[in-house]
Each structure stands twice: as C-alpha cells, then as structure tokens.
Amino acid sequence: MDFILETRGLSKRFGGLIAVDNVDIKLGKGELRCIIGPNGCGKTTFFNLITGNLKPSSGHVIFMGTDITGWAVHDISQLGICRKFQVPSIFEGLTVFENMRIPYYARAKPSVFGRTQLSRNVNAEIMEHLRRVNLVDQAGELAKNLAHGQKQWLEIGMVLASRPSLMLLDEPTAGMTVTETKLTAELIKKISEETNISILVIEHDLSFVKEVALKVTVMYKGAVFREGAYDEIQEDREIHDIYLGRRH
Numbered sequence: 001m002d003f004i005l006e007t008r009g010l011s012k013r014f015g016g017l018i019a020v021d022n023v024d025i026k027l028g029k030g031e032l033r034c035i036i037g038p039n040g041c042g043k044t045t046f047f048n049l050i051t052g053n054l055k056p057s058s059g060h061v062i063f064m065g066t067d068i069t070g071w072a073v074h075d076i077s078q079l080g081i082c083r084k085f086q087v088p089s090i091f092e093g094l095t096v097f098e099n100m101r102i103p104y105y106a107r108a109k110p111s112v113f114g115r116t117q118l119s120r121n122v123n124a125e126i127m128e129h130l131r132r133v134n135l136v137d138q139a140g141e142l143a144k145n146l147a148h149g150q151k152q153w154l155e156i157g158m159v160l161a162s163r164p165s166l167m168l169l170d171e172p173t174a175g176m177t178v179t180e181t182k183l184t185a186e187l188i189k190k191i192s193e194e195t196n197i198s199i200l201v202i203e204h205d206l207s208f209v210k211e212v213a214l215k216v217t218v219m220y221k222g223a224v225f226r227e228g229a230y231d232e233i234q235e236d237r238e239i240h241d242i243y244l245g246r247r248h
C-alpha cells in the first residue's frame with residue numbers, strides 16, 4: 001500500500017512531560033482513520049507536530065515521500081495538509097458563500113491589474129463543496145446565523161476548498177447534538193468516498209467512530225496503545241478501562 005503520511009518515532013516533550021511518545025503511524029492514500037484516546041493523551045499535540053505548529057523533540061514526519069520535519073506551517077499547508085481546529089475559525093460577518101471564497105483568494109495570484117480574479121469555475125466548485133457539507137440552502141446566510149454544527153461544517157467546507165491531499169480534523173463533533181454528530185460522521189464518510197482526500201480525525205466520541213466504522217488508532221499517555229478495526233477496538237476491555245479511567 002502507498003502511504004500518504006508516515007511518522008517515525010515522533011516525540012514531543014514539554015519539560016518533564018512526554019506529550020507524544022515515539023509514535024509510528026502509517027496512513028494509506030485515500031484512507032479515513034480515527035484517532036481516539038482520553039483527554040490529554042497527546043492527540044492535538046500529534047496534529048501540531050504534523051502541521052508544523054510544533055517542532056518535534058525527536059522523530060520524523062514523512063508526507064508523500066518528503067521528510068517535512070521542522071518545515072514552516074505555511075509550507076506544509078501549501079504541500080497539501082489542511083487542518084480544522086477544535087474551535088471554528090470562520091468569519092461571522094460574511095455569508096457562507098463568501099467564507100468559502102477565502103481559501104481561493106489565499107491561493108490565487110494577483111493579476112497585472114492588481115486585483116485578484118477568481119476563475120469562473122470557482123463558484124460551481126464552491127457549490128459542490130457546500131453540497132458535501134450540507135450547506136447548499138445556507139449559501140447566502142451570514143455565518144453568524146448558522147447553528148453550531150453548521151459552523152463546524154462550513155469550516156470543513158473551507159478545508160475542502162483548500163484542495164488538500166490530507167485533511168486533519170480535530171474533534172469535529174465537539175459541542176454537537178446527537179443528530180449533528182451523526183450527520184457529521186455521514187458527511188465525513190461521504191467526503192472520503194467521493195474524493196481521494198486522505199482524512200485523519202481526532203475524536204473523543206465513540207458513537208462517531210462507530211458510525212464511520214473505520215480503522216482506529218488508540219492513543220494513551222502519548223503513545224499508540226492499539227490499532228485496528230472499530231469492532232476489535234470496541235471489544236477490547238483495556239480500552240474500555242482507559243476511557244472509564246480504571247487504568248493508570
């Protein structure tokens with residue numbers, strides 16, 4: 001199998017704390033994978049090491065065959081790794097459609113007349129992305145009027161508009177209702193099936209993982225504790241103990 005992302009012995013120390021401990025992960029091209037684990041086990045730090053927001057203490061990050069360890073954040077995102085943070089970072093005063101145009105402006109080169117022109121295909125492409133994140137009917141709505149779940153979907157739409165090869169989603173269902181969580185699982189699954197984007201999702205909510213029913217990496221105390229299909233993970237007593245705080 002061809003890998004899009006590989007980490008080798010990836011570690012991060014904060015003083016005496018080892019937040020990420022010697023993590024080896026291989027993500028296949030087009031794969032959709034969940035990373036789960038209790039609060040504070042190093043999931044977000046692991047993402048920060050991949051995106052360049054933090055420099056690893058040791059180890060390597062290989063993306064599409066290139067060693068990107070220590071690269072700057074914008075160079076890594078230009079190479080095709082795009083990320084959605086835990087808190088939505090959309091522009092509340094702009095419409096959904098206008099928010100979706102931002103990644104295109106960020107990428108476009110200014111014309112000789114000093115104004116950035118977006119190609120006509122962009123509008124059609126934006127509507128296609130909005131369809132994928134269930135926001136076609138809200139295209140003209142101000143972002144501030146969206147429900148919490150819809151704001152998260154808009155941000156996933158903006159990540160899609162950045163045309164990533166690898167999409168990193170950090171707790172996309174945080175604060176969502178049960179219905180929104182289910183819909184989010186469905187739309188992420190749909191994106192994975194309809195595009196060739198590889199997707200890593202950090203998730204705390206096991207009902208989400210069940211809905212997507214994919215390969216799962218379980219982190220515990222900074223390290224990879226288990227890796228396998230959802231059904232195997234779900235039957236693992238030790239993982240239940242981790243979640244219920246019985247294991248220390």
Ligand SMILES: Nc1ncnc2c1ncn2[C@@H]1O[C@H](COP(=O)(O)OP(=O)(O)O)[C@@H](O)[C@H]1O
Binds near residue numbers: 014037038040045046
């Ligand atoms: N910038 C930082 N400085 C010091 N400690 C940090 C920093 N970021 C995270 N940590 C610590 O690293 C550990 C892992 O945190 P984090 O990656 O956010 O966990 P998770 O996302 O799994 O909840 C926690 O103990 C957290 O307090």
Ligand SMILES: [Mg+2]
Binds near residue numbers: 043044045
């Ligand atoms: Mg986190």
